Amino acid sequence: MTIHNAAQASSSNTDNRLWQKLWKVHSHPRCKDLIWLACKNILPVRANLLHRGVQVAPFCPLCGDKAEFVSHALLQCREVAPVWFASPLSIHIPVQDEIDFSTWLFYMISNCDSSTTSTIFEISWALWGRRNDWVHNSRQLL
Numbered sequence: 001m002t003i004h005n006a007a008q009a010s011s012s013n014t015d016n017r018l019w020q021k022l023w024k025v026h027s028h029p030r031c032k033d034l035i036w037l038a039c040k041n042i043l044p045v046r047a048n049l050l051h052r053g054v055q056v057a058p059f060c061p062l063c064g065d066k067a068e069f070v071s072h073a074l075l076q077c078r079e080v081a082p083v084w085f086a087s088p089l090s091i092h093i094p095v096q097d098e099i100d101f102s103t104w105l106f107y108m109i110s111n112c113d114s115s116t117t118s119t120i121f122e123i124s125w126a127l128w129g130r131r132n133d134w135v136h137n138s139r140q141l142l
């Protein structure tokens with residue numbers, strides 16, 4: 001086994017443990033599905049739709065300022081980050097730093113209790129639903 005292979009195996013083992021933790025989180029299956037799509041970077045945000053050849057503007061439909069990547073849609077949008085801070089978790093999301101959603105989530109899963117992790121899943125679900133209501137039903141953000 002080469003050093004590169006050992007690093008990959010170690011990383012893979014860590015990933016597997018994190019995925020196992022993720023699936024054990026006490027949360028509704030729809031929330032887990034959303035988190036899985038987000039972590040695999042296949043959530044249909046604008047950047048991913050463009051990557052798949054769908055003709056859409058790349059900008060976030062909520063703020064219109066930045067490209068809508070998963071981390072932007074669920075964490076860093078100026079319409080989203082305050083929700084995390086105002087939540088019972090009081091999570092401060094840095095909006096300027098580049099954040100990878102799965103890296104952030106796995107850090108949170110590794111460092112938070114199960115109740116907090118469940119709440120993170122539910123907030124993510126609510127934010128995605130609110131975003132979709134805005135995009136598909138033209139509902140106002142509250």
Ligand SMILES: [Zn+2]
Nearest residue numbers: 060062063077
């Ligand atoms: Zn935005």
